Amino acid sequence: MPSLQSVISCLSDYDPSALPVEQANRIIAEVIEPVSGIEQVAIRSALDRVLAEDVVSPIDVPAHDNSAMDGYAFSSAALQAANGGEVTLRVIGTALAGETHGLTPAAGEAVRIMTGAVMPVGCDTVIPQEFTQAVPGAGSESGGEAAGEAVRFAADAVRAGDNRRLRGEDLARGKPALNQGRVLQPADLGLLASLGIAEVKVRRRLRVAFFSTGDELRSIGEPLDAGCVYDSNRYTLHGMLRRLHVELIDMGVVRDDPAALEAALRSACENADAVITSGGVSVGEADYTRQIMAELGDVTFWKIAMRPGRPMAFGRIASNGHQALLFGLPGNPVAVMVTFYHFVRAALHRMMGADIAPPPLMRVRSAHAIRKKPGRTEYQRGILARGADGQWEVRITGQQGSGVLRSMSEANCFIVLGHEQGGVAAGDPVEVMLFEGLL
Incomplete structure (x- = not known):
C-alpha cells in the first residue's frame, strides 16, 4: 500500500491548513x-455482503423461449x-408452464x-x-383442453415477436450475472437462486x-458534573x-491521558481494520x-x-505487527456526522471492496437567503419539501452550529454549498444531498 506521505509529496498544491474537501477525499482514496x-457463504447469509468475484451465469435465463x-x-x-384485416386461428391444444407439450x-x-410456458x-x-x-360454432375435438376451438383477432393488435421471451434474454450462460464489488441486495439473492447458485x-x-476522547464526557447513566x-x-x-x-468494536470513552490514549489506539489497531x-x-x-x-x-x-x-x-497506525487506518474526527456532534458522511463512509466502502457510487445531488431552489463565503465547502442542514407551487424547495433547519445536533435530527438533507460558491439569494438553485439512503 502507498504511504500517506508518498501520496502527499506528489501534490504541488497541498496545504494541510486549508485542504479542500475534494483533495482530501482524493488522498484518502489513493491510500486505501x-x-x-474472502469467505464463502450461503445466499441466505449474503445480504449486504460485498461480492469478492464476478458471478457467472451457469445457465440461460430463461432456459427456453417462453x-x-x-x-x-x-x-x-x-x-x-391477413394484410391488416382479421386473423382466425384454429386452436390445437394448451401449453402450460412447467409442462412439456410437443404441440406444433x-x-x-x-x-x-x-x-411462462415453452413456446411451441x-x-x-x-x-x-x-x-x-x-369464433361462434367452433366445435370441440380431441386433443386436450381448448383443442378444436378457434379464435379471431385484429391483425394490428399485435406485432411479430410480441410477448415472447427469448432463451437467455435475462442472462446468457457464461455471462456475468453480478459484478465483483456489488453489495448484495434482496433482488440479488433471488437472482442467484434463479441460477441455482x-x-x-x-x-x-x-x-x-x-x-x-475527553475528560468532560460522561456515559449515559452517570451524573453530569459541572462542565x-x-x-x-x-x-x-x-x-x-x-x-x-461492519463488525463494531465500541471502546467507550478514553480520558485525556497519554498512557490511556496510547493503550486505546494500540488495542484498536491490533483488533480492527479501521479506527475512528x-x-x-x-x-x-x-x-x-x-x-x-x-x-x-x-x-x-x-x-x-x-x-x-x-x-x-487521517493516516495509518501500527502496533505489534498490526496496521489499521485511522480517522480522527472532530469532537462537535454535527462535525462528527458531516466528516463521517463526506470522508469516512466512502473510505470504509473502499476498504470493504464495495463499488458504491457517491450519493447523487439534487438541484432545487432555496426558500431563503444563505450567507456563504467562497473558499470552503459548507454542509447546511436542510428540510426539502414541496413549495406552494408544487416545486421542490429547501430551507435550513435553523441554527447551523457544529454542536447543534438537533439540526441533523430535524433535517432530511444536506444543502451542499461548493468550495468556490458565494452567498445564495432566496429562489436561487442549490444542490442538496438527501439523507434517504445515506443515513
Missing part, C-alpha cells in the same frame, strides 16, 4: 486498498397473410398458452387472451473500532457504522491524541476547508 479476506402472457401462440406469418401448430393454427415449435408471437374473440464468495466483514456533557458521538457513530454492516476517534485532533493543551497518533504511524493532521468539521486526522 480493500481487505483481502410466453410473457396468457394467450395464443402462433406464427407471425399469419399477420402478413401448422399454418392457420395456434396453441393456447399460459405465462414454429411459433414466434403471442396474442394476449383479452384481444381475442371465440447456493453459495457465493464475499469479502470478509470490515472490523471498525471507535471511541470518544460535563453526555457522550453522544459514540451513539451516532454506532448508528452510522451499523448501516454499513472523535475529539482531540484540534490544537489544545489537553489534546494528547495528535501526539500519540503521530508516534504510532503515518498520520497527517488537516484543517479541511469545510464547515462544519474543520479539524481532522
Whole structure:
C-alpha cells in the first residue's frame, strides 16, 4: 500500500491548513486498498455482503423461449397473410408452464398458452387472451383442453415477436450475472437462486473500532458534573457504522491521558481494520491524541476547508505487527456526522471492496437567503419539501452550529454549498444531498 506521505509529496498544491474537501477525499482514496479476506457463504447469509468475484451465469435465463402472457401462440406469418384485416386461428391444444407439450401448430393454427410456458415449435408471437374473440360454432375435438376451438383477432393488435421471451434474454450462460464489488441486495439473492447458485464468495466483514476522547464526557447513566456533557458521538457513530454492516468494536470513552490514549489506539489497531476517534485532533493543551497518533504511524493532521468539521486526522497506525487506518474526527456532534458522511463512509466502502457510487445531488431552489463565503465547502442542514407551487424547495433547519445536533435530527438533507460558491439569494438553485439512503 502507498504511504500517506508518498501520496502527499506528489501534490504541488497541498496545504494541510486549508485542504479542500475534494483533495482530501482524493488522498484518502489513493491510500486505501480493500481487505483481502474472502469467505464463502450461503445466499441466505449474503445480504449486504460485498461480492469478492464476478458471478457467472451457469445457465440461460430463461432456459427456453417462453410466453410473457396468457394467450395464443402462433406464427407471425399469419399477420402478413391477413394484410391488416382479421386473423382466425384454429386452436390445437394448451401449453402450460412447467409442462412439456410437443404441440406444433401448422399454418392457420395456434396453441393456447399460459405465462411462462415453452413456446411451441414454429411459433414466434403471442396474442394476449383479452384481444381475442371465440369464433361462434367452433366445435370441440380431441386433443386436450381448448383443442378444436378457434379464435379471431385484429391483425394490428399485435406485432411479430410480441410477448415472447427469448432463451437467455435475462442472462446468457457464461455471462456475468453480478459484478465483483456489488453489495448484495434482496433482488440479488433471488437472482442467484434463479441460477441455482447456493453459495457465493464475499469479502470478509470490515472490523471498525471507535471511541470518544475527553475528560468532560460522561456515559449515559452517570451524573453530569459541572462542565460535563453526555457522550453522544459514540451513539451516532454506532448508528452510522451499523448501516454499513461492519463488525463494531465500541471502546467507550478514553480520558485525556497519554498512557490511556496510547493503550486505546494500540488495542484498536491490533483488533480492527479501521479506527475512528472523535475529539482531540484540534490544537489544545489537553489534546494528547495528535501526539500519540503521530508516534504510532503515518498520520497527517488537516484543517479541511469545510464547515462544519474543520479539524481532522487521517493516516495509518501500527502496533505489534498490526496496521489499521485511522480517522480522527472532530469532537462537535454535527462535525462528527458531516466528516463521517463526506470522508469516512466512502473510505470504509473502499476498504470493504464495495463499488458504491457517491450519493447523487439534487438541484432545487432555496426558500431563503444563505450567507456563504467562497473558499470552503459548507454542509447546511436542510428540510426539502414541496413549495406552494408544487416545486421542490429547501430551507435550513435553523441554527447551523457544529454542536447543534438537533439540526441533523430535524433535517432530511444536506444543502451542499461548493468550495468556490458565494452567498445564495432566496429562489436561487442549490444542490442538496438527501439523507434517504445515506443515513
